[in-house]
Amino acid sequence: MHPRSTGGTTDRKRPQLRRLGSHLAVLPVVAVTALATACGGSGGNQTQNTPTSEHPVTITFANWADSEQATRPGIEDMITKFEAVHPEIKVKSEPISFTDIGHTMVLRVQSGNPPDVAELSGNDTFAVAATGALANLDSYAGDLKSSFIPAEIAAGTYQNHLIALPWTVNPPGLWYNKQLMAGAGLDPNSPPKTRDELMTDLAAIKAKYPDVIPLGLDSTNRDFSLTSNWSWMKSFGAQPFSGDKASANTGQMKDYLSWMRELAQKQYTSPGKKIGEFRPLAAQNKVAFVWDQPVLQGVVQSTNKETDDQFYANWGVAAQPTGTGGKSYSVELGHQLVAFNKSPNKQAAFTFMKWLATDPQAVTGYTVKYESSLPPMANPSADIAKVIGTPTLQAFARDVMPTIVKPEFGPTYSEAYSPIMAGVQSVMTGSTPVDSVASTIQSGLESAFK
């Protein structure tokens, strides 16, 4: 139509296109260089360094302790103390929230940029282990393994190798508020021993204190929540899946779901709340029973400034009320320490992990003081035994720890928790028949495991 003008435009564009071509030709070189740089960095050097106090190594420590107000001063103090004892090792803390740390570690592994050490818990440990990125700690731990509680070592074992060093022992137990129990006409020194007794007590609390939440139970859609509810499912004889086989559409599972619906409908619990949301309420005597870990004590006391004696006078802890099979259950939700294969400083990393988990200074100054948790050692030293001799920690050690079972942790757990907990939320907050919800969970699991 307008050949001259079109030709002119084309002529003007040719040098630009040639320049673009030459720029694009450089792209692969830039990309390869960038990739090499990305894959390199600190993680690229696989040699084991020998650190000295003059030439210390720096290890990175991804953890949520440093991201939470309640534990930040404690962990920072521990790092300072560790560096004083081990001047050849510097620790750089990387705070990541508890909710995000699991998937953040998987993504960092995928991008070739894991830390040297990380704090993990529950299924997160096994999800990261499934990527093959965690260091085998067998050779580092050696005889040390025999000094830990066997169940804690089992909780850190994946495919017959120790991949996580137990740090804090934190199973949930049934906390009961003695003041509220007494006020509701219940015996404050006799917590419910069976599920029927529990329901009777919840009814008494609700009748006497309409604005108090009778039972604090996490029912969010998180893997932590499934782990917390696992023991309640077990008490009905239910287990929604095993390996990659779904078994949610069973009578036992329906019984559990019906019970959760009853708790919500009678307003015995507040659906959709994280366990962390019940803790400040517990500090105000607004929750009568809480299915929670030892850490509850620390949060309550840091919130309401109660002394130890005041706390023990008001709160006690017991094993889960027995269910269908006459047994109590709990799960290990303690914190574990892992090292990564890619770390060039695995020995330094393990030195730090071991110190945090076992050194009396760390156990008394952090594990007990800030986490209100038990240490993982089978026979703790006298110093440690003295500080863990509190009524609640003793109750955890005596009554709760023997009831611990290990959920089906692993890659399938990451895919299973959402369909299960979405179903639990459905029965608690909607009117869909339980049979239908159980069937939906079953098909959701089968689809996820395909």
Next chain:
Amino acid sequence: MVAPTLVILAVVIGYPIVRAILMSFQRYKPLSGLPATNTGLNNYHEVFGDPIFWESLRNTAVYTFGSVAVSALLGLLLALLTENLGGRWRYVRSLLLTPWAVPLIVVAFLFRYMLDQDYGVVNAVLRHLGIIHSNVHWLTSSAWAMPSVMLANIWTQLPFFFLIFTAGLASVPNEVIEAARVDKAGPWAMATRIKLPYLTGSALVAILISVINNFNDFAKVWAMTEGGPGYSTTTLVVYVYRLAFSSFNMGYAATVGTIWLILLVIFAVLYIWLLQRKSAS
């Protein structure tokens, strides 16, 4: 000067999109320890039989179009009501814009605490006034969760429409208004027959921008309900997040993400077409 721009666009925008589209044809679960394998259209077949996908799509539509429609109507109403405010009263218009200045995540947490079923101020006030006798589970009942999240969303985007309509009303020629007054047009006729036609163009563009923003909204929904209870507030973006970063089902997440992208592109094309038509007219 064009080449560096193209390179940056290719790396920052092009690569992730192409990679995600390619991944949508793969089975890729990083936790399985297995490499990604091509599965053709399997993921797409699976999506069409996935009830959660359809529920998420329906929730996205309700959340997006419901929020935009109510915000636009309220924004228009407020713009008309405050159009002739003078003196000290003109500051009311500035006040109405303040929700826009509050960060989205703060809005989400503000509403979450206000709507808390046990200790939220909303239930406390409603009970005090005798409107309700037991606490309403605003965010944790399947029936109330979506309207509650939409309420927070409407509150935060209302000022956007208010601003657009206020600016549109200011551009209505005085002669037209005067002529309508001479013809004794009442307030209703003045609003619907004289002013609204002048606002149509800007309203359409604002609505489309808003639809795209709402379609992408993750922060408010996640911070308030995490898509629950059950799947009652799970939108497409929340579903993609759960698939990718909780279940680590990357291939399937990419498939849902690609479908979501296609829907967004349709809105974006419509938006560009409207802009071009507007500038041409």
